[in-house]
Amino acid sequence: MKADTEKLKSLRDDFIGQWGAMGSQWGISRTMAQIHALLMTSTRPLSTDEVMDELAISRGNAHTNLKELVAWGLVRIVVRKGERREFFEAEKDVWQIFITVARERKRREIEPALSVLRRCADGSEDMTSEEGRAFFEQMRQLEEFVELTSKMSDRIASMKHGFAVQMAAKLLG
Amino acid sequence: MKADTEKLKSLRDDFIGQWGAMGSQWGISRTMAQIHALLMTSTRPLSTDEVMDELAISRGNAHTNLKELVAWGLVRIVVRKGERREFFEAEKDVWQIFITVARERKRREIEPALSVLRRCADGSEDMTSEEGRAFFEQMRQLEEFVELTSKMSDRIASMKHGFAVQMAAKLLG
DNA sequence: CACTGGTTTCAGTATTTACTGAAAATTCGG
DNA sequence: CCGAATTTTCAGTAAATACTGAAACCAGTG
Structure with missing residues (x-):
């Protein structure tokens, strides 16, 4: 069916375009997405x-972003025997993609945030002024929360897909 | 203690600087953060x-970003009687901040993503070619996953802080 | 060891995004 | 209404970010 081939191409372009736009909202370059x-x-x-x-x-541009995707672990390099050039293949399993992204964002964003919060909390721990106490409290609460989030994310990422979904279902039930 | 006042100022500047940097990694303007x-x-x-x-x-710049923060629901306008100008005050409760950000990001990012995925899945639903089937399957899986995420986020956001923490603790235990 | 097909790097440029500062609009007391 | 105090808007500019294209590099092959 000729029509389908055309339609598929346009749907795919739509997806690619929108996924790119989404990417740039998150701090990911449009091309990479x-x-x-x-x-x-x-x-x-x-x-x-x-x-x-x-x-x-x-x-x-293609090269840089392909390598970046490989660095994230979202894309694998495939070599075909007899072929000299490299081919690229994306991870397609949604749960795996999720875990990979979660791990990477944690490493790049959560960890640095935590270290700031710790530094600020530690540095203000024994201040006595009202302002100092308030600052310390705020930092401590943020730290605690981010830490909890981070641990949760580890825990979820270590689950099997099926188990996580089951848990989610129970939670939503 | 004079030293504390100085130290607090510098810790605070540190926090502000780093929080700003974090913000720009997420798609939020540095100034706003x-x-x-x-x-x-x-x-x-x-x-x-x-x-x-x-x-x-x-x-x-200050004006625009303050209003943006108000639009997000992270900052409130306070009027003092007898004062003509407006003052601004941030929500300080971490759980509340989290919920607000989650809701806002869902609205701005998850919903649009879902609509693309639905469009692509629906459009390719009854294609028969191998390529068409694969595309449909991929879109469907992404859609399903994003939808699940979205529902989870609603559910969690509707919990009381204490309950959520308790659940997290159990999950981590 | 030079040639070919391919990868990597990067200076220069284009695009996007954020910010300034000043003018215009609004609000309110008198 | 008038004018002072504030808020809001926005054209112009600055800063950050992403992309191009060409040259340098590298690895197999004849």
Whole structure:
């Protein structure tokens, strides 16, 4: 069916575009998110040149963002025997993607935040002025909360998909 | 103790700076995050001019970001009787902050994402090609997952702080 | 060991996003 | 209404970020 091929292409472009836009709201570069979307919806690994063509971007841009995705652990490099160039393939399992993103964001955002909060809490611990006490309390509460969040995220990430979903279902029931 | 006053100021500046940096990693403007940090660690509501001075920013910038914080629901406007100008005060309760941010991010990011995923899943539902099937499956899985996340976030946001913490503790235990 | 196909780097440029400062609008007491 | 105190808007500019394209690099091959 010819119509389907066309339609699929346009749906896919829609997805890629929107996923890219979403990415930039989160602190992720638009291109990186687009490449991710492209690879997630590809039935086979793609070469750098295919990515460049599909998204109409430069080689440098494609290269940098592909490598960044590999660094995040969202994309794998695939080598075909007899082929010299590299191909790229995205992780497609949603739970796995979630865990990967959670781990990476934790490392890049939560940990630094925690260290600031600890520093501020420790530094103000034995102040006696009203202002000092209030500051200490605020920092301590933030620290406690962020720490809890961080531990929860570890715990959830270590669950099997099925178990997590089951738990979620119970919670929602 | 004079030393404490100095130290507090520098700790606070540290916090404000780092919170601002964090903010820009998330898709929030640096200034907005800094103002939020400033107000969170203030023992009293501040005027626009105080915010401008403290952070060395322009009136326009201060104004825009204060209003944005109010729109998010993270900051309240306070009027003092006999005073014409407005003062601003941040929500300090960590759980409340969390809920507010979660709700807002859901509205701005999750909902739009869901609508794309639905559109893509619906549009490809009855395609028969291998590519079409794969695309549909991927969209459906993403949709399902995002939907679950969204419901969970609603559920958690509707809990009392104490209850949520208790549940977290059990989960971590 | 030079050639080919491919990857990596990066200076320069374009795009996006955030900020300034001053003018315009609004509010309110007199 | 008038004018002083404030808030709001926004055109212009600055800063941050992302992208290009070409050159340098690297790894197999004949």
